[in-house]
Amino acid sequence: MRQMNTVKVTINGIQFEAEPNTTILKVASANGISIPTFCYHPNLSIAANCRMCLVEVEGAPKLLPACQTEIRDGMKIWTESEKVKSWRKQNLEFILLHHPIDCPICDAAGDCKLQNFYNEYDWEKSRLWSFTDKLHKSKRKILGPNVIYDAERCILCTLCIRFCKEIYGQHLLDSRNRGNRREIIVAEGETLDFPYSLMLTEICPVGALTNRHFRFKKRCWFLSSSPGICPGCATGCATIVDHDEGIIFRLRPRQDIEVNGPWLCDDGVLAGELHNTERISSPAILVNGEQKPVSMEMAIQKAGEILKQTPSEKIGVVLSAGCTCEENSALMNAREALNITGPIFIEGRPEGEEDNILRNKDKNPNKRGAKLVAQGKETLERKDLIELVNAGKIDVLLCLGSDGPDKDDFHRNASIISLSSRRGNLSNNASVVFPAPSYAETKGTYINFKGMERKFDISIKSWGSYKPPLQVWETLNILFEKTGITAKKFSGDNLWVSAR
Template identity: 35%
Template sequence: MSDNDTKKPTGDAQPPPKGAPTDTPAAKIGPEPSNPPAGAKLDNPPAAASGPTGTPPPKPPSGPPPKPAPKNPGFITATIDGKEVVVKPGTNMIEAAKAVGSDIPYYCYHPRLSIAANCRICLIEASNAPKMVPACQTPMAEGQVVKTTTPKVKEQQRAVMEFLLLNHPVDCSICDQAGECKLQDYYMKYDYRPSRLEGSKALKNKRKVLGPRVVIDQERCIMCTRCVRVMNEVAKEPQLGVFGRGSHERIDVFPGSELNSNYSLNTVDVCPVGALLSRDFRFKARAWFLSATPSVCTGCSRGCTTYVDWMSQDSYRYRPRENEAINKSWMCDEGRLTYKYLNLGRVLQAQVGRRANRAGEAVPVTTRKEAVQAAAKALRSVQGSKQLAVLASPLASNEDLLAGLNFAKSTLGVSTVYVGGRPSGPADHFLMTADKNPNRKGLELIAKGLGLKLETFDALTTALKAGTVKALYAIGTEVPDNVDAFAEAAGQLDVFVAQAFTESAITAQATVLLPASVPVEDEGSFVQQDGIIQRFRKAYPPKGDVVPGWEWIRELTRELGGESTWKRAVDVWRELAGKVAEFAEFNWEKASPADREKPGINPLPAGADGRPAGYREFGTPRVRGI
């Protein structure tokens, strides 16, 4: 009950007498009602006046106003830094900004991993948000206006950089990541001011071995958790975790375990700073002295697309190259470390005469011309004979195989080719396959296109034991099994001409040995297990007498009276495309563009010239001894 219910009326107005009608003017109590003051809140607001016909006015629609029709149905149309962008629904702001050339910095984001949104350097301004939003986590909306370079955004980026460097040791002079470190790049672009920190920094383990291939410097870690997500989501082997709190938070393995996955080195790839390091590459070379060339992994039939990082006729590491159809952004550790075999036990000089018969003696110097003449003389003696066999390795490139098999058919008169290659090995749930030969599919396609029959390696060993094969021409000397037994049988052959890049017990039995190049020493192509043709490019010139396999065959063809006009691998490719239909539509020129990507998982900023302040691109390093 309110006070008005108990107060007596005041003034001249009196209560109506008993029985008086209440609708008369005398029945009104109190002063005439007046309009309430502006802004006053009424418990019972007066009803709206009816229209001329007595019907109430229409009610306004409830809920938010309707969204405008999309400018491009099925897509999102928005504006980023004054540029219109059209993207698919669900595209986040980082990917949309890349489409219009705007660079939004990020550490924890990776396009193939779940969103963590914990580094906070990608905060930007959006028209439909009251405060800055993380670009990695926020999808684009229709009609949205995004700004990535406002003073507010820049100050936020500087603040995040200062926070990340708060406990970072800044030991760039001894850090392997120097030159490909996003902490360095972003400091130069978004912060570039002296530290205000006074006092000591948090101390952690500077060198902890996580497993056989990876070591961590916990002081450099910025806790982006990319490595944890790679192991959980890509490798499906949760071997890393986040331990501790606050400034003592760290990445580590679980107690009693180690980082021994076959995909552990992918954590080194995705680490944006120098926290996770490859024990194989550590302290070997500075990133700015390395050149990167598009290549293909030869570890198995998957044929992962890679970069080979090299300097002065030596390969230093393989890194995965983006390929949605094959390996996406990843690579197994076993294939990654196959670069070591490029210089292991290489055949660098042409040889005439069995090396096995000269144990302990110096190999006599033989020129390339002398080796070709000796090989041609030996093959001429068995030309067209049924006692001549040809062994082809599925490690050879399509160009070497086309040249070799065509030579075997048209010049040597052979109709059957025996298949060698590496023995089978373990496979896994992700990328690694059991077939360790990168070009078996290519060998099969080329032999079929040339009308040649393929036989197994076991059939060749049987023929050698039976004595029906007296001469052998080998395009690669890799064999799947019984290496010693095959080498012993090869030692009984009258003619054994071999093209090989690695010395072995088999090459020691060759009557003429021709040193062949490996993929990084010449350009060419492979066909991986799913039938995808991939081109690899030449990184550096070969050493010694080494030349591509097709070049040896060109010289042999000429020496035996034939014609061959090949000058480059692309010339062999054109002939291959004309003879084998499966290769006709492959675009040699556009495949594996010869770019120089700065090492690291993040692309270079797309600014005015695509380079951060102070960045300098190095040309091709000078090759020593050439």
């Protein structure tokens, strides 16, 4: 039955109902009909300048832009008629007239709308090249610390200009000249140095704006892509992790309407660094004031000795706001198994910049989750940790993650047992270090600053000779087993569920 307040349209002979004032493009894509677009983005204003989305509408004297034209009751639309197909070819021929076609050296190759549409809709030689030389414009123009511009590849869709104005709220980009000499420039008196600049390289439909950190690092068809959650701050944006051979090359946004929509900040795009750098690759113990790599057995033995010879009230447990609920639950499980009665601390990265778009000043993805894992028990902060160690009330710290006080903050030594993926204050000063998986090598749950729970799976598994470290709960299970401590065994799947 037809619902009130809807209109009927026919697309390619099939009838659909939709709300009035919806554009043809939206009705088509909601019903699985694809129409090519360059200058359209669902979160930006409509410019209708690329003409790639033109469709045939009964009674209209000319083809109409699907991204801009609203449906009317009884409208008949064709998206694949001969007229439309012929237009797409002509439009691509025109766009490609002065395009350098340097796909072999373009970072966007394999992931470029112009390349894809040419393959899908055109696949013809230009009729015009013999009549005209290619026009040359600026290439490799550095627009800011993260973004480089190639004016010859630019199709002047203005998505980049609109993103700066409408999402970031500043008129940072502009264009100069007219016709085929037109190109994008940084607006007068501005610099393209803002926390969302890499989203420009994400929305640019061709290889005109490229990410300076990713440039020439990897052809996109060699990358494996897995869904993840950004570890950069407490917003918890949904990501796609692009990786190869155990290295993360970039994070891209994955739509989560309630959290980040289609965007990420630059810290998020570059958060691969938290996986790629400063990694702890082997267990180690402190010998004569220096950490020496040792076997897992030796590290387990040393950790067992330290824990067994320390009164339980003098052992502090340090949860990590950067680790998952499951990893933190594993540590709380160890606390229970070892009958530790000392305090619980939560450590993490220091606060940073925030804004009203995405970035949160809490630069940890899971402080709220770590608090929940403590199940109502009091959790203390860094200043308390320093005070208690210096006052001789804590002798041992069993820690997750590497963030924590600097050595110079203590005037008395505590033995640190650290389970961490990266080097940092706690692992650098530890008596025993166990390597732990990075955020991309574990699966689990983060709870963002609004209390939204997001689960993610392992992105990076074994690769050739590279084996990711044992999961935190696996290391702790071995510790219990080898040191004769009776504890419930957990896996990543049941840890968070059983902790709630």
